[in-house]
Amino acid sequence: MSGLVFLAYxxxxxxxxxxxxxxxxxxxxxxxxACIWFGEAMGGYVGPAGMMGITEPTPGxxxxxxxxxxxxxxxxxxxxxxxFS
Numbered sequence: 001m002s003g004l005v006f007l008a009y010x011x012x013x014x015x016x017x018x019x020x021x022x023x024x025x026x027x028x029x030x031x032x033x034a035c036i037w038f039g040e041a042m043g044g045y046v047g048p049a050g051m052m053g054i055t056e057p058t059p060g061x062x063x064x065x066x067x068x069x070x071x072x073x074x075x076x077x078x079x080x081x082x083x084f085s
Contacts, residue, residue, distance in 0.1 A: 002036045005071055035067025 006029045014022035035042060040060035047054060069076070077083075 002033055002068070002071060006033060009074070029071060032067045032071035035063050036071065039064035039067065 006025075009025045009029065010022050013025045040063075043058040043060040043063040045054060046057055
């Protein structure tokens with residue numbers, strides 16, 4: 001399902017704006033798709049992360065849900081009144 005959402009974003013951006021926009025959509029969607037597809041592996045990471053460390057694993061379902069929220073942000077944002085233009 002997440003692949004279909006990405007494909008819809010990509011096609012809409014490519015048709016409406018051009019190939020540069022399609023590339024930007026690809027860059028935007030890489031991290032959310034990784035969170036959705038590999039949530040268990042990403043949630044199991046424990047170690048250094050910037051200035052602080054991650055001391056406990058995060059449940060994979062939480063990573064997956066956050067990935068979905070980030071992937072659907074372009075659809076959700078206008079519904080709650082956010083304007084990124």
